Amino acid sequence: MRAITFLSLLILPLPAQAFIAQNGMDARRIGPTEIAVQFESWARETDYWCAAGDFAERRLNLSGKTRLWRATPRPREAGLGIVFTLDPAKKADGAGLSQFGKGPRDGSLSVGAAVGNHCRRVWPFWLD
Numbered sequence: 001m002r003a004i005t006f007l008s009l010l011i012l013p014l015p016a017q018a019f020i021a022q023n024g025m026d027a028r029r030i031g032p033t034e035i036a037v038q039f040e041s042w043a044r045e046t047d048y049w050c051a052a053g054d055f056a057e058r059r060l061n062l063s064g065k066t067r068l069w070r071a072t073p074r075p076r077e078a079g080l081g082i083v084f085t086l087d088p089a090k091k092a093d094g095a096g097l098s099q100f101g102k103g104p105r106d107g108s109l110s111v112g113a114a115v116g117n118h119c120r121r122v123w124p125f126w127l128d
Contacts, residue, residue: 019059021051023119029060033087034071039079046118052084053114062086064112 019027025047026038037051049068056062069091071083085091091107109117 019055021054021119022115023047023050023054025051027051027055027059029055030083033085033090035068035084035086037081037084039081045082047120048082049084049109049114050119052082053109053111054119056086056111057115062111064110064115066111067108068111068114069106069108 021027021037025040025043028036028038030036035052035055037048037055040047049070052068056066056068057064066086067088069085069088071085071090071092072080073092074094076082088106088108094107
């Protein structure tokens with residue numbers, strides 16, 4: 001019965017700008033280069049990167065090589081989501097992820113790395 005109730009909720013209309021990332025988080029475009037990911041109490045910081053990268057890749061059709069920066073400074077207020085930007089001039093200083101290997105050390109991640117390294121499915125197993 002719960003599965004039927006859950007599935008019926010999936011057919012309800014969502015706002016026109018709504019995008020549910022593969023990890024179940026809500027992401028939306030809020031400016032020409034800005035992507036906002038809504039707060040989720042269960043989410044880790046990397047989950048926010050996943051949702052922003054997934055939005056950039058699947059909704060905006062951007063290349064996996066496109067760079068993504070965190071625009072919300074640290075620490076963010078409790079209960080608030082995170083804004084990401086495609087514009088390095090709008091990045092928050094010291095708010096990126098530490099990364100190893102190749103790539104610039106400017107706090108950014110490529111869209112491909114955000115999705116490939118940080119997306120984990122949180123949907124119920126029966127929906128996969």
